Amino acid sequence: MATRAALGAGVVTLARQLTLEAMAVALVGGAGGIVARSVLARVPAWLPPSVPPVTAPRLDLTVGAAGALVAVLAGLSLAACIVKWR
Secondary structure (H helix, E strand, O other), X not given: OHHHHHOOOOHHHHHHHHHHHHHHHXXXXXXXXXXXXXXXXXXXXXXXXXXXXXXXXOOOHHHHHHHHXXXXXXXXXXXXXXXXXX
């Protein structure tokens, strides 16, 4: 950031970079949640028979859409906070 600013990048360019970086982090976090869900869905198969049966977690479209919305809003708010502090 400091290098780009020293080389003459404008405020809009720096804000765009921060937004893209924050969105990338948020989307990777959302994808990590989906991966964690798929791993947790296989946990009941690993349990010994002495453990009572557990229902596997499931992900429906509403939960997925809400998670994606939260990830996008978190990325945008992080970018807005960083730009505001600059």
